Amino acid sequence: MKERKYGCINNKKGVAGESILMIYRLLLISFIALVILGLAAVFYDYSINVRWAEAQILGKKVVNCLAPEGVLDLDKIPVSGEKKILDYCGISNSGRFFVQVDIMDNNMKSVKTLYDGDSGSLWVKRVYDQGKVNDNLKKYEAGYFSQIYDISTLKDKNKIGIKVNLKVLVNYED
């Protein structure tokens, strides 16, 4: 049989077109599958909030650091430590925490304030407390702990009673 080089029409352009259509169809199916997977991920998402417990634990660690055995020595805290109180206590702050320690005399007048973190977190907490937050955002609410402690401080080697108002905020973990 005589072989013909171009005997029968071989539709090469048609085959290339089919390949492009196939890629398009695969991309479309992948997109639909991803959308359904995303919806399933949102619907079945379940988050357990333990930030309030973390805030309590962190608060107690800070107080034990600042006032071991209930005595606070302000002279031991360097000036750099007043704004980085967690660093002073050896606790790493990845940006999730805000700690504020108000040292007050017995008349509740503030003597000194030590803090670490972004104080804007307190403002966000107030917005949540006012109930102005959508249900979908409630799972991001920060854990909060606040307590006033009666401790002592040293002045001229004498113990004087003071109050420490501690506020701890633990933000949502990324």
Add this chain to the structure above:
Amino acid sequence: MKFKTKKASFSSEKQVCFLQPLLQKKAMMLREIIIHLILIGLIFIMFFMATAGRVSKNEVRQQVIEKQIALMIDAAEPGTTISMRKIGDNGFINDISAEAGSIHVVINDFISIKGYPYFTKSSVSVRDDVTKFYIDVR
């Protein structure tokens, strides 16, 4: 009057040339359909596996254990050892690791991606034996 008619003769060469496009086209279509079905099947298998992982309870179990361990580490005094049974009510714990300030727990072969962070200033290490994991806070 005689009309000379040319007999139509189909030689084998012409027959092959006539039928070949049809046969080739059918084979090509079938091949493409099979490839399409295989690829679509693969995509849906991956999609169902990912969804099944999401819907299963292992993610919740993993969250519970990671957060429990992180809170215990945060509250623990230096010199404390926390032990966790490998086989428990939540299933089989394949691995517990403390990396970059986070606790990761692999439970029922469900891998931990995010983990849960802890903030203790003590160093944390994990070891295990046949039945338990031991988390040392030093």
